[in-house]
Amino acid sequence: MTDSSTPPAAEAAPTPWWRQASFLVPAALIALYVVWGSTYLAIRVAVAAWPPFLLAGVRFIVAGSLLYGFLRWRGMAAPTRRQWRDCALTGAMLLGMGNGLVCFAEQSVASGLAAVAVASMPLFAAVFGGLYGHWPHRFEWLGLIVGFAGVVLLNLGGGMAGSTLGAFALVVAAASWAFGSAWSKRRDMPAPAMNTAAQMLTAGVLLVVFAFAIGERWPASTPLNANLALAYLVVAGSLVGFSAYLYLLGAVRPALATSYAYVNPPVAVLIGVVFGGETVHGTDLVAMAVILAGVAIITLTRNRGAAITAPAAPSSPAGEPHATPDTGRR
Numbered sequence: 132m133t134d135s136s137t138p139p140a141a142e143a144a145p146t147p148w149w150r151q152a153s154f155l156v157p158a159a160l161i162a163l164y165v166v167w168g169s170t171y172l173a174i175r176v177a178v179a180a181w182p183p184f185l186l187a188g189v190r191f192i193v194a195g196s197l198l199y200g201f202l203r204w205r206g207m208a209a210p211t212r213r214q215w216r217d218c219a220l221t222g223a224m225l226l227g228m229g230n231g232l233v234c235f236a237e238q239s240v241a242s243g244l245a246a247v248a249v250a251s252m253p254l255f256a257a258v259f260g261g262l263y264g265h266w267p268h269r270f271e272w273l274g275l276i277v278g279f280a281g282v283v284l285l286n287l288g289g290g291m292a293g294s295t296l297g298a299f300a301l302v303v304a305a306a307s308w309a310f311g312s313a314w315s316k317r318r319d320m321p322a323p324a325m326n327t328a329a330q331m332l333t334a335g336v337l338l339v340v341f342a343f344a345i346g347e348r349w350p351a352s353t354p355l356n357a358n359l360a361l362a363y364l365v366v367a368g369s370l371v372g373f374s375a376y377l378y379l380l381g382a383v384r385p386a387l388a389t390s391y392a393y394v395n396p397p398v399a400v401l402i403g404v405v406f407g408g409e410t411v412h413g414t415d416l417v418a419m420a421v422i423l424a425g426v427a428i429i430t431l432t433r434n435r436g437a438a439i440t441a442p443a444a445p446s447s448p449a450g451e452p453h454a455t456p457d458t459g460r461r
Contacts, residue, residue, distance in 0.1 A: 156382055159375035163391040166375075168398030170368040171242035172407050173360040174234055180357035182347035183234035188338030190361060191226055194369035195331030202325055210321040210329050217318040218326060222334030224311030231338055232304035240297040241409040244290050246399030247419045248301035250392065253426045254278040255309035262313065270432040278425020285418035290410065327373060392430070393423055 177186050203209065210218060237245050254275055257267045267275060285291055286298045320326045379388040396419055403409035 155378060159379050159382075160387075160390075162372060162375040163379070164394045164398055166367050166372045167391055168246070168395040169402050170364060170372075171233075171237070171246045171399045172402050173363045173368065174245075175237045175242040175403070175407060176360040177357050177364065178234055178238050180350055180353040181361065182342060182350070183238060184231050184338050184342035184345070185347045185349065186361065187226070187231045187234045188335045188342055190364050190369070191230075191331040191335030191338065193335075194365045195328050195333075195335055197365075198324070198370065198373075199328035199332060202328055207322065207325055210325060211319075213319050214321045215329060215333070217315070217320055218329035219333035219337070221311050221315040221318065221320070222330035223337055224307050224314070226330060226334035227337050227341070228307035229304050229311070230334075231341075232300040232307070236294075236297040236300040236304070238297070239294040240301065241290050241403055241411070242407060243396075243400030243403035243409055243411060244285070244415060245301055246396045247285060247415065247422060248282070248291070248298070249305055249308075250396045250419070250422050250426060251278060251282045251302070252305040252308050253392070253429055254282070254422075255306045256312060257429050259306075259310050259313045267429075268432065271429050274425045274428030274432065276425070277428060278422050281418045281421030281423075281425060284421060285415065290412055290415055324377065331369070389430075392426065396423065 174186075181189075233245055233249065236248075240248075257271055257275055261267070282302070286302070291298045321329060376388065376391075400411055400415075400419065404411055
């Protein structure tokens with residue numbers, strides 16, 4: 132017999148439309164494609180008034196402090212002393228040399244071309260993987276040959292030809308990011324979100340110290356557009372983009388979550404041309420296609436041949452904090 136006095140179970144409230152995957156997944160992808168693609172132009176605008184390494188340092192100290200404070204408020208454990216050390220060393224390679232050199236290069240290189248050069252990072256990652264026993268397979272070697280041919284083409288012709296130092300800085304930035312990513316996988320790192328916060332904080336301090344050591348000084352005055360660009364890098368590039376990427380890692384296949392690797396360069400080129408008045412030569416477009424073809428060969432080969440896991444490395448040379456699955460990519 133049923134007790135008629137027992138109230139019926141309450142029905143679960145429907146999930147609001149803005150919290151449903153059918154809305155969040157496309158929104159997060161658009162955020163990654165557009166926001167991370169646009170950060171290169173934001174850097175170009177900011178370095179017109181801010182010294183490059185000081186710009187990167189201020190950005191990461193502010194973004195890292197906000198993220199670290201939020202995570203601690205939510206109850207996440209602070210990194211151990213050893214984890215702080217490993218985060219500092221990794222951050223020095225990923226954010227310090229990676230993003231710092233991108234900011235330096237964009238003083239003389241168009242933002243779109245900087246994004247194309249940075250897209251070569253998975254090529255270096257495939258090479259550095261050999262240091263830890265993961266040498267490229269046959270098709271990965273093909274991708275390396277194709278991709279590095281694109282890098283050579285990008286540096287010899289078109290818009291990069293007149294900026295040897297900027298081109299060299301971008302290649303070193305991509306290589307440093309790749310080595311730091313491979314190195315960090317064997318280290319004691321905190322959870323991905325806290326890892327990102329700790330790397331931003333430590334790298335930001337190192338960047339500021341380095342900036343003052345080489346003679347950079349706090350600008351006496353900066354125009355509004357440069358300060359807005361810096362704020363955009365902190366809020367949109369570092370915090371919004373990071374949140375969108377972490378959501379995608381848990382909601383969709385890694386291949387889709389990392390598809391920004393192919394979309395960001397053409398988006399950055401388009402944004403630079405439309406909003407930054409930059410010029411792109413035909414040789415640059417051909418080089419971009421060749422680089423992305425090499426990256427695609429490496430990434431698709433690894434996706435097919437191995438299960439994908441998420442390592443601790445949380446950033447790309449442009450400085451957008453994210454944890455990259457082991458596809459060679461960031």
